[in-house]
Amino acid sequence: MEKKILVILEQRNGKIKKSSFEALTVAQNLASSLGFSVDAALIGNEVENLSEVFSYCSCKLVHFTHADLQLYSSSAYKKIAVEYASQQGCEIILLSNTSLGKDLAPRVAIGLKAGLVSDCISLEQKENQLFAVRPIYAGKALQEVKLNSEVKVFSLRPNVFKAVQLETKANEKISTVVEENPDLSNRVKQIIRSEGKLDVAEADIIVSGGRGVKGPEHFNLIEGLAEQLGAAVGASRAVVDAGWRPHEDQVGQTGKTVSPSLYVACGISGAIQHLAGMSSSKYIVAINKDKDAPIFTVADYGIAGDLFEILPILTEEIKKLKS
Amino acid sequence: MKIAVCVSHVPDTATRIKIAADQKSIDPAGVSFVLNPYDEYAVEEALKTKEKFGGEVVVLSVGGDRVKETIRKSLAMGVDEGVHLKTDEALDSFAIAQALADEIKSLGSELVFMGKQSVDYDSGMVGQLTAELLSFNSISVCVTFNLDGNTITAEREIEGGKEIVETSLPCIITAQKGLNEPRYASLKGIMAAKKKVIQEKPVASTPALVENLQLKMPTAKNPGRILGTDSSAVPELVKLLHEEAKVI
Ligand SMILES: Cc1cc2nc3c(=O)[nH]c(=O)nc-3n(C[C@H](O)[C@H](O)[C@H](O)COP(=O)(O)OP(=O)(O)OC[C@H]3O[C@@H](n4cnc5c(N)ncnc54)[C@H](O)[C@@H]3O)c2cc1C
Numbered sequence: 260m261e262k263k264i265l266v267i268l269e270q271r272n273g274k275i276k277k278s279s280f281e282a283l284t285v286a287q288n289l290a291s292s293l294g295f296s297v298d299a300a301l302i303g304n305e306v307e308n309l310s311e312v313f314s315y316c317s318c319k320l321v322h323f324t325h326a327d328l329q330l331y332s333s334s335a336y337k338k339i340a341v342e343y344a345s346q347q348g349c350e351i352i353l354l355s356n357t358s359l360g361k362d363l364a365p366r367v368a369i370g371l372k373a374g375l376v377s378d379c380i381s382l383e384q385k386e387n388q389l390f391a392v393r394p395i396y397a398g399k400a401l402q403e404v405k406l407n408s409e410v411k412v413f414s415l416r417p418n419v420f421k422a423v424q425l426e427t428k429a430n431e432k433i434s435t436v437v438e439e440n441p442d443l444s445n446r447v448k449q450i451i452r453s454e455g456k457l458d459v460a461e462a463d464i465i466v467s468g469g470r471g472v473k474g475p476e477h478f479n480l481i482e483g484l485a486e487q488l489g490a491a492v493g494a495s496r497a498v499v500d501a502g503w504r505p506h507e508d509q510v511g512q513t514g515k516t517v518s519p520s521l522y523v524a525c526g527i528s529g530a531i532q533h534l535a536g537m538s539s540s541k542y543i544v545a546i547n548k549d550k551d552a553p554i555f556t557v558a559d560y561g562i563a564g565d566l567f568e569i570l571p572i573l574t575e576e577i578k579k580l581k582s
Numbered sequence: 583m584k585i586a587v588c589v590s591h592v593p594d595t596a597t598r599i600k601i602a603a604d605q606k607s608i609d610p611a612g613v614s615f616v617l618n619p620y621d622e623y624a625v626e627e628a629l630k631t632k633e634k635f636g637g638e639v640v641v642l643s644v645g646g647d648r649v650k651e652t653i654r655k656s657l658a659m660g661v662d663e664g665v666h667l668k669t670d671e672a673l674d675s676f677a678i679a680q681a682l683a684d685e686i687k688s689l690g691s692e693l694v695f696m697g698k699q700s701v702d703y704d705s706g707m708v709g710q711l712t713a714e715l716l717s718f719n720s721i722s723v724c725v726t727f728n729l730d731g732n733t734i735t736a737e738r739e740i741e742g743g744k745e746i747v748e749t750s751l752p753c754i755i756t757a758q759k760g761l762n763e764p765r766y767a768s769l770k771g772i773m774a775a776k777k778k779v780i781q782e783k784p785v786a787s788t789p790a791l792v793e794n795l796q797l798k799m800p801t802a803k804n805p806g807r808i809l810g811t812d813s814s815a816v817p818e819l820v821k822l823l824h825e826e827a828k829v830i
């Protein structure tokens with residue numbers, strides 16, 4: 260039997276997530292170097308643009324549907340993934356390390372008696388073995404690991420692997436499986452969305468504010484810049500603890516770990532716990548009136564000045580550039 | 583009801599990490615260890631649940647002798663009993679989960695609290711692994727928890743919002759910041775904790791599924807440029823972001 264990689268795709272609101280395309284690209288590359296084929300599994304009732312999958316990976320797509328599977332159910336999703344992977348003898352399972360993937364991956368691993376490496380930032384094969392690298396101590400160090408199990412599960416950090424479109428779109432092979440009686444013993448009843456908000460964990464650009472912003476009433480400066488950049492608003496723990504921003508915005512060791520293309524830190528000193536969550540961003544800009552603030556040690560570009568003076572002008576300049 | 587809470591002993595988040603000579607672990611010299619921050623929320627939620635419904639809380643920790651400190655800290659917060667699952671090996675998450683599952687089973691506990699992740703290896707999986715080994719339900723990354731009879735409702739944090747999850751006992755809950763405000767250990771609690779006996783049980787060694795090959799430091803970034811001290815530097819910043827970094 261041909262050896263297989265299984266990519267477990269993720270949809271939210273019927274849209275396939277960008278991180279799933281990243282996982283498909285990783286699968287495509289591994290499959291060609293290992294001589295494996297790729298299956299992709301998508302669980303959810305109504306999903307748009309299924310054929311987009313074939314822009315990233317030459318694979319067979321299996322779409323598992325049932326009205327109650329549109330929202331995540333750890334019990335049902337696990338069962339579907341485990342049964343499919345064991346029937347098909349999939350040896351490598353890839354997921355994204357999103358809130359859903361983090362929850363699901365360990366369950367799939369136990370179900371398949373497989374080992375799991377979570378939050379991989381690199382996955383490579385050398386001499387037919389897979390080597391994964393993952394950040395530990397919130398990115399203060401990196402760990403290289405391999406799995407000794409026959410079946411191997413890896414969850415990939417979003418925004419790190421690039422989704423690359425194939426030169427010619429692969430042939431579409433879609434099969435639909437209508438699930439009967441999914442196991443809903445553990446299920447999401449409802450999603451409460453933060454109104455129209457872009458999440459720091461998914462954003463390509465983040466503008467964050469710290470205690471230097473002086474109060475919640477001044478966060479409009481941060482929001483204004485974020486809006487011009489199409490960015491998410493982040494925060495240091497100091498301002499979350501002060502109640503100026505919700506916890507979901509917190510970046511850092513006990514908040515979210517982010518790696519956007521651009522991270523703009525405004526009035527943030529750059530405590531080690533904050534740096535831990537954002538220092539892997541591709542480009543970092545710091546605006547801080549203290550030129551000795553540790554944030555400048557990780558910043559690519561900095562302005563050592565008053566954010567109240569700089570931010571309105573920066574926002575204006577970006578607006579000009581965009582128009 | 584016996585409520586179990588699992589805690590790990592980790593370097594303080596302010597610690598600077600140095601890699602040890604074996605290239606596989608961190609150099610513990612000068613590192614201060616603490617109760618994993620997320621596990622403080624787990625301990626607090628276990629205590630709150632006991633205060634509401636009665637029963638007792640048992641804390642479990644897998645590791646070498648130094649994890650006793652963390653068990654002691656939990657006892658000082660008000661936990662009733664401590665079990666040290668002792669091993670001197672650096673176990674992978676699967677072996678830790680197996681040790682915890684075996685002990686939870688022998689305790690007959692049906693409600694278990696853990697943290698969403700240990701801030702050392704940041705794996706974020708022991709809760710779900712343990713639940714699957716025991717065939718328990720589980721909800722990870724919880725910011726609210728409610729138990730009503732047999733039914734559990736919890737909110738978990740997801741990208742751009744929260745989701746409300748419903749399930750039933752037996753269950754493992756993993757705690758996210760925001761779930762509660764952990765209490766401080768009172769002087770009385772600290773004194774009482776000193777008198778409590780921590781049961782010690784050996785953990786059987788199992789071959790690792792996840793093999794730690796080496797630790798490395800991330801490549802240091804080149805020092806950046808400070809472009810100026812006021813808004814006159816803004817045009818240059820925008821130009822660099824647009825033309826050099828190409829991120830806007
Ligand atoms: C267990 C633990 C976990 C933690 N986890 C996190 C975490 O996940 N994330 C996190 O962020 N922190 C975390 N911290 C807290 C961290 O140690 C710092 O306290 C926090 O990051 C400081 O936030 P700040 O930079 O906003 O505030 P401060 O350190 O007070 O810095 C404010 C900065 O603003 C600058 N400033 C003031 N006025 C202006 C102005 N007008 N214009 C420009 N600059 C100005 C100042 O120069 C200063 O550098 C954690 C701490 C602990 C103990």
Ligand SMILES: Nc1ncnc2c1ncn2[C@@H]1O[C@H](COP(=O)(O)O)[C@@H](O)[C@H]1O
Nearest residue numbers: 588589644696697699700705706707708
């Ligand atoms: N050695 C351990 N002993 C007891 N509990 C642990 C241990 N390691 C992890 N845990 C629990 O599992 C949670 C998640 O840890 P991890 O999967 O290692 O990130 C922690 O917050 C603890 O509650």
